[in-house]
Amino acid sequence: MRSVDSFAEGLAHVARSPVLRTPADEGLEFQDVTYPSADGVPLEAWFIPRAGSAKLIVSMHAFGFNRYGFPSHVEPWKSAYGPGNDTEIDFIKDYRILHDAGYNVLTFDFRNSGLSGAANGGLSLNNRFEARDVLGTMEFIRSRPDLAAMDLGLFARCMGSGATFRAIHTDPSAFAGVRCLVAPLLLSPRVFLEAVMGNAGLGEHVDEAERRYRELTGGDLSTRVSAWAPAVTMPTLTYGVHDDTITRPHDLEEAFAAIGSAEKDMFWIHGTTRRWDGYQHFQRHPERVLEWFATHLK
Template sequence: MTNTAPAIDPNTDTTLDALAQGLAHSSRSPLLRTPADTGLDFEEVTYPSSDGTPLEAWFIPCAGSGRLIVSMHAFGFNRYGFPAHLEPWKSAFGPGNDTEIDFTLDYKILHDNGYNVLAFDFRNHGLSGAANGGLASNNKFEARDVIGTLEYIRSRPDLAGMTLGVFARCMGANATFRAAHAHPRAFDGIACLVAPLLLSPRAFLEATLEAMGLGDKADEVDRRVGTIASVRLEDGKTSRWAPSVTMPTLTYGVHDDRITRPDDLEEAFEAIGAEQKSMFWIRDTTRRWDGYTYFQRSPERVLEWFAAHMQ
């Protein structure tokens, strides 16, 4: 007798397909602000990823400073942030995560504390080039953009000698972890990393499906993602690549974040290979967005980490 999978009703099938398509493709969001909105001078720059994909970035100079922080954004975001106060982006990440994320406020804080800043758009995001047929891997393809950014910095005489730190959120952190695994020499000399809101794509999928009452369908959606993108979500598990991260690393997250679960970040933190590492939780909220705006509200702990390691 042959065992067959239970039939999936048409409405559920449509929902699962939409989730798979959304996870397999990077959707662009617009840049609604620039550093000029916070009074910062900046330079528009473009340079190639390690595979040649053109990347767009802002370089924000800080006169007299020899310290540079590279800022990396999350999935679906861009160097400006994310326009979650507008549709269709307002509905993209669930209840509560529906207010504007403006990273130019972060850049103002970093600049005013003595840091140059380079913020770029990942491939298939913002204004950077299309690549891989618009497919997203959450770390594999995007890791090439991390490497290309480090190569660009080292190619500029005015930046090459600077003390370098990285501020990489969510997918930006995943891509950094994967890049450190694939090209460890590229991270020689990087002073430290701040990697908030670490999130494995499979953990996001499982939390999303559970909230919809479809918790038993994670394997099916992951299978569908694989048939679209040739990459399974499990391959993006953050803890898989974390042992290659050896620079001092700080991470934090929203403990009761509705689109993930605490053990995913905790597992990633435990796996980080750095001798000097630290993590903390943001509590009393279920809004992931409170993690993205934490630095704007309470910059002290992050600034202390950068200051301690970027002498």
């Protein structure tokens, strides 16, 4: 059985996973680009151009993942998130769908992930640092004339969506002109900790794990994604796996209710407990997300 300390340490330190594929594996031409985060950390990214298109989607990954996805078909990553969440997550397939639908795509590795720079001692503080990477990405887009002229949408998963919410809360002006956001699998770290420790029979030790996390990082897990959601005023679509074993439905429902946009939508994926089905939902059933982008990126 995992110890209380191991749960705290897993949230405190970002474990870097390898970038095993590139867009070339799906026959996509791409550019390797690099630019600084808002605090100067070098971020590695791919730009996948779509000839003749003036629409851009920025894709953001989950905690411990990278722009390629997550190699959960091989160890040690195969055992990281429990039974069922052990097949490869390949976001390159998502970029193929977006490209074929007429979008340019920019996707990057967050700090301490993939090939981006190491920073902050590898610590994760409830999206505080990752929000700076989102802000740096927005600045990069505006600094490059070809990208700055494009209609912009965001597709941010899990940690990527939480970091985006926090970045918008921190500096709303940086998102002026963003047409829409798709933010699936929103997750608050404290709710995640409660779920996974409960699954392990250690539910009564969650406060102890959070105390240990605070000792390791100086941060806390008390702030939920819903606290930043009122600042999110662009049209926003979110979705999740209702019976996901590593979170609870109320967390996503509270975040959705708090979103400040007058135009928002949400749906649940049923019939599975696998969070991985949420990560793969777009490549299996892209219609609803593509419709959202098509509606708002005209």
